[in-house]
Amino acid sequence: MQKATDIDNTKKFNELFSRLSSNSADEQKRAIEEINEMIIEMNEKDSNLIFTKELFDKMDKMIEEKEICLENAFVLLKSIGCWNVLKNVFNYGFYESSLNQRFKKMIIEEELKKEEKEEKLLVDLFECFIFLNFCFPPNSLSICVPCLLKSSSNKEENKDAQTEVEVALIALSGAGYCYVERELYLxxxxxxxxxxxxxxxxxxxxxxxxxxFLIKRIIFENSLEEIIVNELHFGREAAKELEELSKCVDGRRKEGWKGGKETKEELLLMKWIETLWVYFFHCKLWNEDFADLINSLVRVFRIAKDNHREIRKECIYVLEEAARNRSVTVGDLLVSGGAVDAFLEEIHKSTMDDKITIKSLEFFFNISNRLKKEDDERKEAKRKAAKRKVLEKMEEEGYEDTIFCFKGMLYFLCMNYEHRMACNVSYYFVNV
Structure with a gap:
């Protein structure tokens, strides 16, 4: 059953949208500005209720009957799409609509032109298609990617140029995983x-x-790791961005903020954390920047843990993935105040949800696997030193009590979340 606020938001949007078909182009722009402000305030539930197949079909009809100019339609659709990418929201309204079919047809027609193509039109079509389908247009990679990268390379120092670059890059990043020949983008x-x-x-x-966009390409081309890690120094750059963006969360903590609407900086911080997960999942090349990067992530976790549950949870997911990545050393995770300390703090909480519990157990399971005996004497010495440090940290935190607390809920967790986990929870700790 829809709440009154949901109905009010849908009604408000429909009223604004209906103004588009009866206004001049300039009046349409003003109405679109109001709609854009409303979109920024939306949550995922609003999105699913408002951005339906019927809405996009209606927009298609308005374009057909020239009730809205194509330029203004693009502005509105890009606003919807950027919001989708920023908040990781996907709905099927556009995918199933006649407007989607119109754009596919327009892209094909433009690509088939023998004379010079309308590059600006293609960029607009590509961006809207990617934003609302979360994929590249089929059979258009050889034109789409260079076209968007050319738009992204605009170095003019004005707001319009900066917006143009931003939208093109967001579109590229939101297109999902797809093989692109390195000659087209690198x-x-x-x-x-x-x-x-x-x-x-x-x-x-x-x-x-x-x-x-670049990191997603690793899945198809491992040689990109050297460029990303050692040439472009992703770890160093990401750590700087985390440090800067975490200040907005820290500021709210100091003000005693508890919940509410996320700021743009907090949404962007979530996007960087998502990028780190993709990075640790795909990249297997070690770099000395790892320890600083992980510590920056842990600092974000500590800042957010009391007042931003989603950021805290995403940090846990990334740190668990880092522990799974064998190019990240146990030493990187053990640095004072680092990942091991963060998980030991987390598993003592009485408010842990099941998924966080699983991630915490998996983290220690991964460390346990990494500390198995080595045949090489030098590696064995390092392993013993790391093992000693892990045990010391666990003993300081009273991990025996934690094991006891987990035993009562482990069966439920195994049955509902992670079927391959061992039945003896102490394995994850004692056997380290």
């Missing part, structure tokens, strides 16, 4: 990242999006 995306490191010309979301 030099361009490297130049975009390197130019920003020197001139700071990108917005924060644009910079994160450039990295996300």
């Amino acid at each position: 030099n361009e995306i490297k130049e975009i990242i390197e130019y920003h490191k020197e001139h700071h010309n990108l917005t924060r979301i644009a910079y994160q999006s450039a990295w996300m």
Whole structure:
């Protein structure tokens, strides 16, 4: 049953949307600005109720009958799409709509032109298609990716150019996993990242999006790891971004903020944490920046743990993935105030939910696997030293009590979340 607030939001949006078909182009722009402000305030539930197949079908009809100009339709659709990517929200309204079919047809027609193509139109079509489908247009990679990267390479120092670059990079980052030949993107995306490191010309979301697009390509081409890790120094750059963005969360903590609407900086912090998960999941090349990067993530976790549950939870997921990644050393996780300390703090909480419990147990399970005996004498010496440090930290935190607390709920967790976990929870701790 819909709540009154849900009905009010839907009604307000529909009223604003209905104004588009009866106004001039300039009046439409003003109405779209109001709609954009409303979109920024939306939550996922609002999105699913409002951005339906019927809405996009109606927009398609308005374009057909020239009740809204294509330029204004693009502005509105990009606003919806950017919001989707920023908040990781996907609904099927556009995918199933006649407007989606219209855009597919327009892309094909433009690509088939023998004379010079309308590049601006293609960029607009590509961006809207990617934002609302979360994928590249089929059979268009060889045109789509270079086209968007060219738009992303605009170095003009004005707000319109910065917005153009930002939207193109967000679209590229939100297109999911798809094989793209490195000749189509590598030099361009490297130049975009390197130019920003020197001139700071990108917005924060644009910079994160450039990295996300590049890191997703590792799944198809392992050789990119050397470029990302040692040439472009992702770890160092990501740590700096985490430190800066965490200040907005820290400020709220100092003010005693408890819950409520996220700021743009907090949403962007979540996007960087998501990028780190993708990075640790795919990248297997060690770098000395890992320890600082992990510690920056732990600092975000500690800042957020009392007043931002989602950020705290995402940090836990990334740290568990880092422990699973064998290119991250146990030493990287053991640095004073680091990941091991964070998990030991977390598992003492009475308010842990089941998924966080699983991630905590998996973290120690992964460390246990990493501390198995080595044949090489030098590696064995390092292993024993690391094992000693882990045990000392656990003893300081009273891990025996934690084991006892987990035993009562382990059967439920195994049955409902992680079937492959051992039945004896002490395995995750004692056998370290």
